[in-house]
Structure formats: structure tokens, C-alpha cells
Amino acid sequence: MSRIIKEYSGLQKRLGTAEFWWINSFEPDEDDDLSQWSCKFQGPSNTPYEGFELGLKISVDLEKYPVSGPCVEFEPRTVAHPNVKWDTGEICLDLLKDAWTPIYTLLDVVGAVRGLLEEPGLDSPLDLDLAQIYDVDYDAYVQIVRYRLVEARFDELVQ
Amino acid sequence: MCENNAGNNAAEICGICLESMNHADQGELLPCRHRYHISCIRKWHLHSNDFKCPTCRKESKTLHRKHDNIEIDLKYWCNVSLIEQFAKLQLLNQEENEEINDAEEDANEGSEDDTKDEEHEPEGLLEAEGPLQHACEGQGIEILQCALCGEMDDSVTLYCETCETLFHPSCLSELLCEVGEKDSNCTECYGTLSRLRGNKPSSMVIRDSNVRIYDGRMRDKRSILTECIYNRFTPTYTVSYEDKCRIQEYVRTELDSFYHRGSISKSRYITINKHVSRKLYGLSLDGFDPVRINYREQARLSIKEFM
Numbered sequence: 001m002s003r004i005i006k007e008y009s010g011l012q013k014r015l016g017t018a019e020f021w022w023i024n025s026f027e028p029d030e031d032d033d034l035s036q037w038s039c040k041f042q043g044p045s046n047t048p049y050e051g052f053e054l055g056l057k058i059s060v061d062l063e064k065y066p067v068s069g070p071c072v073e074f075e076p077r078t079v080a081h082p083n084v085k086w087d088t089g090e091i092c093l094d095l096l097k098d099a100w101t102p103i104y105t106l107l108d109v110v111g112a113v114r115g116l117l118e119e120p121g122l123d124s125p126l127d128l129d130l131a132q133i134y135d136v137d138y139d140a141y142v143q144i145v146r147y148r149l150v151e152a153r154f155d156e157l158v159q
Numbered sequence: 160m161c162e163n164n165a166g167n168n169a170a171e172i173c174g175i176c177l178e179s180m181n182h183a184d185q186g187e188l189l190p191c192r193h194r195y196h197i198s199c200i201r202k203w204h205l206h207s208n209d210f211k212c213p214t215c216r217k218e219s220k221t222l223h224r225k226h227d228n229i230e231i232d233l234k235y236w237c238n239v240s241l242i243e244q245f246a247k248l249q250l251l252n253q254e255e256n257e258e259i260n261d262a263e264e265d266a267n268e269g270s271e272d273d274t275k276d277e278e279h280e281p282e283g284l285l286e287a288e289g290p291l292q293h294a295c296e297g298q299g300i301e302i303l304q305c306a307l308c309g310e311m312d313d314s315v316t317l318y319c320e321t322c323e324t325l326f327h328p329s330c331l332s333e334l335l336c337e338v339g340e341k342d343s344n345c346t347e348c349y350g351t352l353s354r355l356r357g358n359k360p361s362s363m364v365i366r367d368s369n370v371r372i373y374d375g376r377m378r379d380k381r382s383i384l385t386e387c388i389y390n391r392f393t394p395t396y397t398v399s400y401e402d403k404c405r406i407q408e409y410v411r412t413e414l415d416s417f418y419h420r421g422s423i424s425k426s427r428y429i430t431i432n433k434h435v436s437r438k439l440y441g442l443s444l445d446g447f448d449p450v451r452i453n454y455r456e457q458a459r460l461s462i463k464e465f466m
Binding site: 002003006007010066067068101102103 | 175178199
């Protein structure tokens, strides 16, 4: 419990450093409840996600954290990615499952998700079709990803 | 990746809880030398079900407490017989210290030195909190850990008679309630559970740095080394280490009489001991059997041959 408070108090300072320039915002949804967090960050450059702001929803089990890792999903809009389930935003990342150790912080997790966007793990895809397209026709893959991102942004504007 | 690292000494932070560590509650994993709070790293081991370091993922063998130089074999941490041995040793140490203190006090009333002060401090606590608990204050190893919640406190009072796993009674009854069972058995091996006897210690100290835990038992450091070396070189005889020790006992008893009379030198003693012992091992290929073989007589005869 107190570990998450420690992280929270150190977070704003770390966000100010050059290392995390790509994070637009990262804070708990409610100030008195540190179990739900939202993070907005810029899509990494030289990827189809460049120029788009992406959002993550991070849920922390305060009883078990940091022995158990947090749950992370893309929200409010999901992204097209070989390791992301399109309809739910679920992310397949070893760090969030078997490879989790309490030494990682929430910032490390966000960094790892960004790393996944830069370099998809094609050995264990959640979206098999997209992984196939990535392999065979990278340009088509880029088109699909960007189409989905623009579509989602448009939907948001309409609402 | 993480802001703290194992290298610096000043206000070191535990990577698991992000709190600072003082010397007493700090444990160093070996061989990787990464440091955490002992309770934090134990909680993680319990969850991960292995002894890997959270930082480097290297499998650890021992947890080292630097300030009192105690190495804990992770494999045998939760072991009731060990705890009882610790408790006994602790009581022995304590009695010895008290005797020394009393003697010192009688001898030189006026002169106060630092070591004496340190020895005195726990005595006050002893009266207040019972025989074993005084030792824990500030310096003890917390060795009773609940296998369900991972907490290490003195309300861990149940243990399995078979596999010696330890539990909080409250954790166990909560679990039983959840799965709708009535009989409480060990969650690991389904063995029968017992209550820890009497004045159970909440934590313990080994003061003697020559004592190590090996193969689940408290042992003298040198005897462990001997056994390790012995095991490395496969013995020519099929006689076990324990049997050899017993046989050597006979040979030594017989030889000692010669040695004490001054009729043989030390190096001669060693040579004869070696040869005679080997000869007797050869007689005991089916195991140590004092009924069938008269070791004393055999040893005496063999020694005479050599003289």
C-alpha cells in the first residue's frame, strides 16, 4: 500500500526529466484512490503510431502490489497492434505476466508498453492476422494501423 | 529501469517497497548481491515460488545478513526443527552470557567497557518479555513465516508435521472457509497440523559465525566443508560418512593410549590412524555392524601390526 504512495510522490519529479518527455500526463483518476491510473503518451516516432496520443488505463491491486503487477489496457481507444486485442485493448506483454518482478514501477510498465509499440513481439501475437500482415507487407500494416487511429480520433470528435 | 542500485551505502532504498533500509533489516541475496528488506524479499519469493532475484532474475541460494554475518539457506527457511535448534542455541548463548556477565561484575565492579554494556542491554528486555524474545529486539532473524500470507510475526503458530510448512491459524481458517472445508490440513502436502510448542520464539539470533545451516541442520562450518570435500571425491569404500566417523572413533581410542604414553609421534599417529581405519572400512562393506565385528579388537590387532 505505502509503496504506491511512494511511487506517486516520486512520479511528478520523474515525469519532469528528459527521459519521459513523451508522457503527456500520468496520474490517478481520483486523488484519494491510487488503484486506478490513466496515462496519456505520444506514439513513438518512426512507427505508425507517431503523431497520435495514446491512452492507457492502469489498475493496481493495492493489497497485492507490488508482489503482483498492475493490469494495463489501452483506453479510451484501443490500437491496432500484433500484441493488442483489438476489441478489448488487452496487451500481451511478458512483463505484465510471468516476467513481472516488484522491482518494476508503473513508469517502467508504461515504458515497456511504448517499447512494444516500437517493436512488436511477433512470437506470441494476440492478433494473428495483423502479425501476418506485419511480416508479409509492412506498408499495408502501417496503413491499417493509421486508418484505425484516424477512425478512432474521428469517432471521438463526433461524440 | 529502477532508480536504486545495490552499490551505494548511504540511505539505500529497498527496490520492492521503496522505503529506506537500515542495517538490521537488510538482507543480501547471494550470489548476485542485490539487497532488499528481508521481509520484502521473502514475500516475493513466496509469491514467485522460486528464489530468483527481482532485479537480475538470478536464482539465489542464500540470504546474507551483513551486520551479524548470518547466512540463511533459503531452501530451509521455514523448517520447524531448525527453529527449535535455533531456540536451544539461543538459550545456551544467553545462559553463557549471563554467567560471563555475573562473573565480570563480581570481579571488577568499577571498570565498565563497551562490550559489557552491550551484553547488559538485552537482559532488561529479557525480564520484560520472556526468555526468547529479548534476543529478537533489533537484531533477531525473523524466521517464522506464514506460508499463506508471507507475514513474519509471532502469531505464526501452526506447522505441518510432515513438511514443516508454517501457517497463521487465522490465514488457514480463512482459506478453509473460502473453499468450504472443515478439517484443517497442510495446504502443501495435506499432512497433519500441530501447534508450535510452548514458549515459541518470534525470532532468533546465532551469535556464533562458525555455525551454518547445511542440509537442513545446524552444523559447524568446518564439518560441512569436510563433508562437501568428502562427497566430491567418490569414496573407494561403500561405507557411509557417518559409519566412517564411528569406526574412526574406535581406532582413535586405541591409538590414544599409545600416543599419551609418548611411544609414538604425532605424524606416526596420523599414518597409523589412516591405514588402520581403511582396513576396518574394508571389513564393513555391508555397513557398520558392531555386533558382527569387534571393532575394538580389530583396531588393537591392526595397530600392533603397524608398531
